[in-house]
Amino acid sequence: MSSRSIEVLRLGQRFVRDDRTLTHLCLVSRALGAESIYLEDAEKKVTGTLEEVNKTWGGDFKAILGVPWRKVIRGAKEEGRIVVHLTMYGVPIQDVAEKLRGLDKILLVVGGPKVPGKVYHEADYNVSVTSQPHSEIAALAIALHEIQSGEELKRTFRKSRLRILPSARGKRVVEN
Numbered sequence: 001m002s003s004r005s006i007e008v009l010r011l012g013q014r015f016v017r018d019d020r021t022l023t024h025l026c027l028v029s030r031a032l033g034a035e036s037i038y039l040e041d042a043e044k045k046v047t048g049t050l051e052e053v054n055k056t057w058g059g060d061f062k063a064i065l066g067v068p069w070r071k072v073i074r075g076a077k078e079e080g081r082i083v084v085h086l087t088m089y090g091v092p093i094q095d096v097a098e099k100l101r102g103l104d105k106i107l108l109v110v111g112g113p114k115v116p117g118k119v120y121h122e123a124d125y126n127v128s129v130t131s132q133p134h135s136e137i138a139a140l141a142i143a144l145h146e147i148q149s150g151e152e153l154k155r156t157f158r159k160s161r162l163r164i165l166p167s168a169r170g171k172r173v174v175e176n
Helices: 019-031 045-057 069-078 093-101 117-122 136-147
Strands: 005-011 036-039 062-065 082-092 105-111 125-128 162-164 173-175
Touching (some): 005 019, 019 045, 019 136, 045 062, 069 082, 069 105, 082 136, 105 136
Parallel strands (some): 005 036
Antiparallel strands (some): 162 173
């Protein structure tokens, strides 16, 4: 696997309505190769869910709560990360995918409620997976897949309690 480091920042939170969306953003980030996700406003139970997933399925993915988005972006830039804002108003991902594949440190920014205009200016890239309304979960999954050229699908997770054995029919789960 590559030594690429990808983190995710989720902007905003619509309480109650977004709990499931937030959990799915975390699970997609984890499963498809990100190291962590920053959640400015989120319930503490999200981190508990991720700790359970890590214990059961492996890995050490982290949710970092309560850091303001400006501070996350500033810190990312200070450590040499390229900030990629996923938005339906950006340039098509297929036009920048090759450049993004060459980057070692990336912060992917996904929005929930209305994204502040300043984010568009602070991002190094404003990228769309489609110029139609869609889910931020879908945008994140497609972006992670494109940036890693599908290599994330071959990833294995260390320290798992359970492991799925691929099967054409039925479920095959074994304990490690």
